Amino acid sequence: MSAGPFKVCMLGDFGVGKTSLVSRFVRSTFSDKYMTTVGVKVDSKEVARPGRDPTKLVLWDIAGRNAIDSVSANYLRGASALLIVADGTREASLAAALNLLMQARGLLPNAFAVLAINKFDLLDRWEIAPPTLTQLRRAMTVFETSAAAGSGVEEAFAAIVAGLDP
Amino acid sequence: MIDADALPPFVRERLRALLLERSHALVLGFDPDWTLREIHGDAAFHGIDTDAPAARIAALQDLFVGIDVGDDQEIPFVELANGRSVHVYLLADGESFHLLLLDADEARATQRSQQQLANEAVLAGHAKSKAIDALRNIRNELERQRARLEEANALKNAFIATMSHEFRTPLTSAFGHLRLLEQQLPPGESGDALQAVRRSLTYLFALAENLLEYGRGEAGGGLLYPTDIDLDALLADCEAMFCPLAVAKNLVFRATLERSDATTPRFDEVKLRQIVINLLSNAMRYTHSGEVVLALRWADARLHVEVSDTGIGIAPEFQARVFHPFNSGAQSGSRGAGLGLSIVRRLVEQMQGTLALQSELGVGTRFTLDLPGAAASPSTNDAAPVHGRVLVVEDDVDVSRLLEVAFEGIGLDVRVVGEAAAAIEVALAEPPRLLVFDMHLPDLSGCEAVFRLRAQGYRGAILMLSANASADARDAALRAGADRYLTKPIDFAKLEAVARELLARE
Ligand SMILES: Nc1nc2c(ncn2[C@@H]2O[C@H](COP(=O)(O)OP(=O)(O)OP(=O)(O)O)[C@@H](O)[C@H]2O)c(=O)[nH]1
Ligand SMILES: [Mg+2]
Numbered sequence: 001m002s003a004g005p006f007k008v009c010m011l012g013d014f015g016v017g018k019t020s021l022v023s024r025f026v027r028s029t030f031s032d033k034y035m036t037t038v039g040v041k042v043d044s045k046e047v048a049r050p051g052r053d054p055t056k057l058v059l060w061d062i063a064g065r066n067a068i069d070s071v072s073a074n075y076l077r078g079a080s081a082l083l084i085v086a087d088g089t090r091e092a093s094l095a096a097a098l099n100l101l102m103q104a105r106g107l108l109p110n111a112f113a114v115l116a117i118n119k120f121d122l123l124d125r126w127e128i129a130p131p132t133l134t135q136l137r138r139a140m141t142v143f144e145t146s147a148a149a150g151s152g153v154e155e156a157f158a159a160i161v162a163g164l165d166p
Numbered sequence: 167m168i169d170a171d172a173l174p175p176f177v178r179e180r181l182r183a184l185l186l187e188r189s190h191a192l193v194l195g196f197d198p199d200w201t202l203r204e205i206h207g208d209a210a211f212h213g214i215d216t217d218a219p220a221a222r223i224a225a226l227q228d229l230f231v232g233i234d235v236g237d238d239q240e241i242p243f244v245e246l247a248n249g250r251s252v253h254v255y256l257l258a259d260g261e262s263f264h265l266l267l268l269d270a271d272e273a274r275a276t277q278r279s280q281q282q283l284a285n286e287a288v289l290a291g292h293a294k295s296k297a298i299d300a301l302r303n304i305r306n307e308l309e310r311q312r313a314r315l316e317e318a319n320a321l322k323n324a325f326i327a328t329m330s331h332e333f334r335t336p337l338t339s340a341f342g343h344l345r346l347l348e349q350q351l352p353p354g355e356s357g358d359a360l361q362a363v364r365r366s367l368t369y370l371f372a373l374a375e376n377l378l379e380y381g382r383g384e385a386g387g388g389l390l391y392p393t394d395i396d397l398d399a400l401l402a403d404c405e406a407m408f409c410p411l412a413v414a415k416n417l418v419f420r421a422t423l424e425r426s427d428a429t430t431p432r433f434d435e436v437k438l439r440q441i442v443i444n445l446l447s448n449a450m451r452y453t454h455s456g457e458v459v460l461a462l463r464w465a466d467a468r469l470h471v472e473v474s475d476t477g478i479g480i481a482p483e484f485q486a487r488v489f490h491p492f493n494s495g496a497q498s499g500s501r502g503a504g505l506g507l508s509i510v511r512r513l514v515e516q517m518q519g520t521l522a523l524q525s526e527l528g529v530g531t532r533f534t535l536d537l538p539g540a541a542a543s544p545s546t547n548d549a550a551p552v553h554g555r556v557l558v559v560e561d562d563v564d565v566s567r568l569l570e571v572a573f574e575g576i577g578l579d580v581r582v583v584g585e586a587a588a589a590i591e592v593a594l595a596e597p598p599r600l601l602v603f604d605m606h607l608p609d610l611s612g613c614e615a616v617f618r619l620r621a622q623g624y625r626g627a628i629l630m631l632s633a634n635a636s637a638d639a640r641d642a643a644l645r646a647g648a649d650r651y652l653t654k655p656i657d658f659a660k661l662e663a664v665a666r667e668l669l670a671r672e
Contacts, residue, residue: 007232014285
């Protein structure tokens with residue numbers, strides 16, 4: 001099908017680590033300091049695709065919200081995939097993520113979505129139990145990620161790339 | 167909105183100039199294929215080098231991936247590569263189009279500081295309530311432990327005080343007088359009665375020993391000495407002990423034995439007798455009319471003991487408490503030391519049996535016990551080889567070598583993997599019977615790996631090994647989903663026992 005580039009939107013409640021995941025993925029950097037995103041920050045990265053030409057992901061790091069308002073709906077237009085992000089140390093952020101996913105599905109019925117439960121390095125403070133994730137996995141692709149330590153990040157984006165263009 | 171046309175021309179002009187300046191407006195004209203045709207305004211401010219604009223243009227083009235540029239578009243607050251925030255407008259113009267960029271930095275700064283405060287307040291609130299919860303839990307736990315310790319201590323003191331005098335002294339005296347009686351009476355006369363007295367005294371003595379054991383705590387009391395048991399003799403002894411008591415209280419006492427297993431039961435005799443006698447004593451004490459029934463059944467290598475009465479019964483709210491020591495008031499009218507049932511529970515636990523209680527106030531009480539008979543030769547079971555594959559996830563070659571030898575020694579096939587990610591794949595693809603994780607692995611921590619497995623529905627047995635003996639580390643491992651946690655240096659006897667236990671549990 002298409003050779004890209006592909007628009008990928010980061011969706012999730014505030015503070016879950018959307019900006020951090022993008023920095024980890026695009027620049028291999030991480031900062032402890034929280035600086036909330038206003039509006040949207042757009043980055044891009046060339047990615048390899050097994051057995052075919054590389055393509056480009058255009059990553060939209062959208063300000064965190066627990067529901068999609070008209071501004072974020074506008075940002076979502078044209079997206080091919082969504083990386084829905086929750087924070088494992090805040091159970092409420094998972095509810096927000098699922099809510100965002102449902103709303104986004106209404107706007108973008110064909111977008112491919114992957115769920116990242118972030119801050120895996122803080123596992124001892126996690127509020128999300130393994131059985132919950134087992135359940136979620138029946139319905140979608142889920143990764144435990146850590147923008148701080150890097151684990152799961154490449155895998156989550158690779159899953160998006162794989163799901164973009166079957 | 168202001169009607170610009172209504173303004174005097176010089177005001178309108180001034181306003182226009184001010185707005186253009188303040189917004190650092192930049193207009194870019196494009197062909198449909200994104201070839202830049204014209205550029206007007208503050209290009210440098212927006213980081214665009216008019217001589218080599220390609221990189222920045224590509225970034226702008228990225229904004230419209232997946233979007234039709236034949237329609238007007240508006241994207242507010244976009245942060246571009248130079249870190250500044252702009253509002254971006256696309257103005258369609260037939261085939262071609264214009265992009266309009268207006269500086270949004272100041273507005274973003276205001277919005278960011280508000281948003282930052284609000285978000286941080288929520289995050290801090292969450293962190294605070296979590297910390298408070300944790301503190302509250304710790305305090306409750308400490309409080310519970312303190313109460314438990316106090317209770318245990320009080321118990322022990324009370325017990326030792328009662329035991330040493332008020333129990334042993336009269337027993338010794340009774341034994342002495344019994345001996346006198348036996349010598350004075352001609353043989354054959356009242357011999358049965360004296361025998362019954364002697365038996366009862368003997369069991370009282372045994373009971374006293376058991377109380378002492380209680381005082382000693384778990385440490386020394388858990389050993390069992392199983393021997394062949396003559397159930398008929400046990401039944402006869404109970405009848406001899408309790409029939410006279412029942413007659414004196416005008417109660418019916420019945421004892422029955424049923425046997426559908428031809429083998430000879432093996433139990434710790436002293437403990438088994440103490441259990442039955444305690445239950446019967448208890449039933450006799452709280453039954454004022456009607457009957458007390460003992461039913462023994464030996465079937466499938468298990469002894470089923472049922473003691474039922476038509477006594478005063480135990481109110482539901484006290485039923486859990488009757489097994490606690492010194493439960494005065496649990497059964498109304500109770501005067502006893504309140505140790506009998508707690509001893510029963512303890513002995514049943516030691517014998518790995520189960521104990522159930524059914525009771526209704528004013529109707530009666532029934533205790534039901536199920537005790538597994540001791541195996542004929544208890545040690546062979548432990549050495550029996552086990553089968554299957556164990557996956558050892560350990561990056562230290564020396565340690566993994568030791569584990570390999572240990573597990574192969576009990577009959578398991580061993581596969582060693584040095585990295586967590588690879589181990590997760592292997593375990594999910596071909597679940598081993600036992601998974602052994604080192605806490606410190608080169609890629610993921612053991613906890614993270616175990617959590618990942620459990621989060622993907624892995625249900626097999628997982629044993630975590632770590633050099634860290636702290637309770638925190640252990641809790642973290644168990645919370646992540648490990649079944650057992652052992653510390654290094656590895657105690658191989660323990661490792662083997664735990665492995666057997668986990669394999670048996672499947
Ligand atoms: N320990 C840890 N902290 C993380 C991780 N990811 C993000 N953080 C921290 O969490 C905070 C929020 O991260 P951001 O990436 O700014 O979150 P965001 O989702 O972009 O937030 P908004 O822009 O407000 O929607 C920052 O302090 C990060 O350092 C992680 O994987 N581990
Ligand atoms: Mg952000």
